[in-house]
Amino acid sequence: MRVTYLDHAATTPMRQVAIDAMMPFFSDRFANPSGSHRFARDARRAIDESRDQIAELIGVEPGEVVFVGCGTEADNQVISGVAGVPVCPVVEHHAVLHPVEARGGRLVGVDAAGHVDLDQLADALDDRVGVVSVMAVNNEVGTITDLAAVAEVVRARAPRAILHTDAVQSACWLDLRTIAPLVDSLSLSAHKFGGPKGVGVLTLRHGVTVDPLLIGGGQERERRSGTHNVAGIAAMTAALTETDAHREIENDRLRTLRDRLVDELSDALDGVIETVPRDRKVAGSAHVCLDGIESESLLYLLDEADVCASAASACASGAMEPSHVLSAMGFGRRLAGGALRMSLGQTTTEADIDRGVEVVAENVSRLRRSAA
Ligand code: PLP
Numbered sequence: 001m002r003v004t005y006l007d008h009a010a011t012t013p014m015r016q017v018a019i020d021a022m023m024p025f026f027s028d029r030f031a032n033p034s035g036s037h038r039f040a041r042d043a044r045r046a047i048d049e050s051r052d053q054i055a056e057l058i059g060v061e062p063g064e065v066v067f068v069g070c071g072t073e074a075d076n077q078v079i080s081g082v083a084g085v086p087v088c089p090v091v092e093h094h095a096v097l098h099p100v101e102a103r104g105g106r107l108v109g110v111d112a113a114g115h116v117d118l119d120q121l122a123d124a125l126d127d128r129v130g131v132v133s134v135m136a137v138n139n140e141v142g143t144i145t146d147l148a149a150v151a152e153v154v155r156a157r158a159p160r161a162i163l164h165t166d167a168v169q170s171a172c173w174l175d176l177r178t179i180a181p182l183v184d185s186l187s188l189s190a191h192k193f194g195g196p197k198g199v200g201v202l203t204l205r206h207g208v209t210v211d212p213l214l215i216g217g218g219q220e221r222e223r224r225s226g227t228h229n230v231a232g233i234a235a236m237t238a239a240l241t242e243t244d245a246h247r248e249i250e251n252d253r254l255r256t257l258r259d260r261l262v263d264e265l266s267d268a269l270d271g272v273i274e275t276v277p278r279d280r281k282v283a284g285s286a287h288v289c290l291d292g293i294e295s296e297s298l299l300y301l302l303d304e305a306d307v308c309a310s311a312a313s314a315c316a317s318g319a320m321e322p323s324h325v326l327s328a329m330g331f332g333r334r335l336a337g338g339a340l341r342m343s344l345g346q347t348t349t350e351a352d353i354d355r356g357v358e359v360v361a362e363n364v365s366r367l368r369r370s371a372a
Contacts, residue, residue, distance in 0.1 A: 004355045007308040008284060008345030009139055009169060014239070015194035015346070021238035022196065025231035033228050034219060043230050050237040054201060057244050058186070059177030066202040066223045067233050071095060071168040071189030073213065074202035075133070077224075078164045078185050079103065081211035084130020087161075089116040091140075091325045096133045096166055110328050113276050114143035118153050125157035132161050136179055136186070137169040140312055140325045140341060141276045142285025144174070151182045162208055168192055168200075171243055172345065173251060173282040184208045188240075190232065194346060195239035199232030246346075254344045255283035261342060261353045262286050268361035273335060275326065284344040289331060290364055292371065293338035301363040307356060309342045 005013070025046070031039035033047050047067070055062040068074045072095040079086050079099035086105035088096050091114055100107070106124040109117045116134055125132070134150045137143070147165060154163045164185040167176065171193040180186060184205040191197040204210055204223065216225035259278065266272045271291030281287075290298070295311035302309055312323040322336035331339075342356060 002306075002351075004307040004352045004359070005347065006286075006342040006344065006352065006356050007310050008172075008348070009142075009192075009341065009343035010310055011191045011197065012172075012194050012345050013347055014196060014235070015242055017242050018190075018195050018235040018239040022231040022235040025234060029230070033230060034217065043228075046230055046234055047228055050233045053237050054240060057176065057240050058188075058201070058203060059180040060203050061206065063221075064203050064205055066204060066220045067228060068187075068200045068202050068224050069226070069229070070198060070200045071166070071187050071192070074187030074189075074200050075099070075164075075166050075168075077202060077213045078131060078162070078187070078210055079105075079133060080213065082131040082162055084161070085128050086131045086133065087121070087124050087129050088133040089121075089135070090328045091116075091138055091143075092133065092135055093139055093166060093168070096135070097324075100133070112330050113280050114138050114141050114325065114329050115280070116145065116150060118149060121150065122153050122157050125154065125161070127158065127160065129158045129161045131164055132158065133164040133166060135166040135169070137167070137173065137282050138325060139169045140323055140339075141287045141329070142169075142281035142343075143276050144280060144282060147179060147182045162210070169282070171240060172247065172284065175244075175247065185210070190236035190239060193239050193243045195236040196232050199229050199236050201236070250346065251283045254348060257348060257350065257353050258283060258286050258344055261344075261356055262288065264353075264357040265360060268357065269364055275329065275331070275339070284348075286342040286344070288340055289326070289335040290338040290340055291335060293340075293364055293367055295337060295339050297367055298338075298340065298360075298363060301366070302359060305359045305363070307359045309340055309356075309360075311339050311341065 031043045033043035051062045051065050055065050075095040076099050086100045088100045090107045091110050108120045108124050132154050162184045165183045167186045168189045186203050189200040214225045273289045275287045326336040
């Protein structure tokens with residue numbers, strides 16, 4: 001039986017165009033782009049063309065694009081590489097949250113839908129603040145941030161601070177050209193939009209200086225040393241190009257499927273609580289709390305039935321602690337303990353929704369019966 005994959009927020013299957021774009025760089029075009037012979041120049045041309053294209057798709061200048069190893073690296077670099085106090089909402093991905101905490105930064109609360117509290121944000125800002133990082137889309141619950149409102153507060157209260165956004169969960173759903181002009185810096189990760197794992201982008205607006213995490217060969221104009229992942233960069237470019245071209249149509253298609261998934265689950269079961277109103281979140285995100293259920297037990301049964309979903313973010317699953325995101329949104333232990341994230345994407349079909357509803361409803365009922 002086909003696996004029902006409802007975990008696109010954890011990672012996406014690679015798009016065929018991305019696989020095709022990678023292959024030549026594992027054979028004929030294997031050269032190191034930093035070399036001086038013509039094979040090296042060929043590889044360098046591939047990097048230059050990718051940079052131009054990625055810049056166009058994000059809406060920045062080619063010189064503002066830094067190719068990095070993953071979303072975590074991009075986030076870490078901005079938080080660690082800027083002097084002054086870092087600030088972020090408490091619901092950030094750990095790739096932002098942990099370095100902010102490690103540097104003694106300030107954490108800001110959110111409302112019940114996961115939106116950063118703008119008054120608290122304003123209170124946390126002063127001229128000691130070096131970087132403010134606010135995610136564009138939350139990886140657990142799918143909340144979309146009003147970055148224009150965030151930017152207004154940050155520019156007014158800490159005009160010298162760098163405003164960064166972790167846009168890792170945004171590429172499939174939001175036109176990045178609407179995000180980039182609002183911020184000084186953003187991060188992307190190829191495996192969230194049909195590209196390979198282990199490659200990402202950090203944009204840095206001209207004039208913004210961030211210390212490198214990796215020093216050595218001086219690649220990426222001293223901003224990120226290390227031999228380029230040419231195959232990964234070419235594949236990421238192909239994946240983002242296709243994602244951008246189909247974004248609007250995929251948003252409509254997947255919103256319809258997501259709504260059906262949640263509506264049918266709510267019809268089939270009592271105690272299905274949607275954590276974020278649908279008009280505040282991305283189209284592919286279905287996130288609910290199932291009253292009286294422990295996520296770990298449910299995920300085990302779903303796995304047995306070849307249905308892939310998740311509880312909190314992938315990195316945190318397996319941990320018994322309730323999600324830091326749901327806790328910050330005001331969910332108590334009981335409800336937060338029954339969180340289920342089903343995230344849709346490019347390969348999701350109607351059959352996946354039918355099977356998802358059937359298997360989740362059946363196993364939630366089973367767990368509730370056995371607990372009674
Ligand atoms: N930021 C967000 C919002 C994410 O969802 C993820 C991945 O789950 C990351 C950062 C980390 O990206 P990567 O897996 O490329 O390190």
